[in-house]
Amino acid sequence: MSKNVLITGASRGLGYEIASEALERGYNVIAGVRDPGTPGKLAELRAMYGEDRIRIAHLDVVDEASIAALAARLKQEGRTLGAIINNAAILKARDTQIEDLDMDEVIESFDVNVYGPMRVVKHLLPLLTEENAALINVSSEAGSLTKAYPGDYPYAISKTAMNMFTLQLHSYLKERGVLVLSVHPGWMYTDMGGNQAPTDPRASARGILDLIERRTQTDSRWQFVDYTGQSMLI
Template identity: 60%
Template sequence: MNILITGASRGLGLALADESLKRGHSVIAAVRSPEHGGKLAELRERYGANVETAMFDVTDETAIARFAAGYAARGKRLEAIINNAAILTERGSSIEELDMTEVARTFDVNVLGPMRVVKHLLPLMDGTGGVIVNISSEAGSLHGAYGGDYAYGTSKTALNMFTEQLKHAVKPRGIAVYAVHPGWMKTDMGGSEAPGDPRTSASGILDLIERRTAPSRRFSFVDYSGSAMDI
């Protein structure tokens, strides 16, 4: 299975790449620039040609389209896309203090980024069935909303809606789509106090991609084990 992962250079993205390779899949690790792909070097040493680096920023539609065209020209197909790249800004800011430039940047990465990726890479999945995973968060749940997280929380709610829209659009092609809460993990974003391990989350997400786990519910918002999340 060819699996493209955005934000693959660290944290959950790196764990997803590692887990995918351990299971015998090929990984296309999307990073913004060569210096952001340093942590992938060890995976390339261990897995060789099964690891490919794609240089594009999810905010750069031209670069994404260029990658997609080049990948298609090589006769390649994708079986899975994991939209993992995201940023966390303005946490704890009051509405009076909110930097709207940062809010717009958050939406550009966290919502429009996955939309751009799917827009240009979806044709590479035609005829494959396949799975698209958008890495979401419990912060995007209306039911569990908490204060002080305007940018990230609302971006993940919007990502959940995009997931629902996409799910209905691609269902006739046999493509499954999930918005996945990976848990609070020890990563640069999650911090050192987080209880979770990104390797555990990565394993659960790969089970979804391999369809070992098949959530049975109306909505596509689930945690990494496939259990339903509150909308």
């Protein structure tokens, strides 16, 4: 089992639930947040498990310097990683039609949802050396070309791009035995998903960790699955 897990966007929602579930399973967690001075519920996990088990780290996915600095600190400490979970994302221009779309929101969405994971992998991949390592990109069914719909343009198109990034990483890392997946976490009742969503984010977190631990086997040609391991349409 991988012992050290890095999670982006860990202060709330799915990221927090993954951190909590990982700690419960015995992992050490590096919880990446934009502002470690206001860790929110992560402070409760730190009080419960201690700073040796959970580090609340400054990691802003749009700030490459913050990612590089964290990678340098971890390397200096001799830390390795068993999993990287690119969870941080934003949902802009919900229900906005193309005629009314603010292109600045598209640019911001790509900066967080696509370039953010690319920055994280660029700097932290050299530390992903533990046995049975995994790299998980939290994606969405919204990124499926097969099920394209007219709406959520910034989010959907950025997740499609992330799925391409996953395939490139899979091709690059498969000889090292690194599991690389895009994972649709389900429509969850989080700040992003809203309170009408049917999926418990903790259930999704459990599913993602089961994938990392290879408890759930997958056979997706496109490395795109849901949190239960079922193949998603690309």
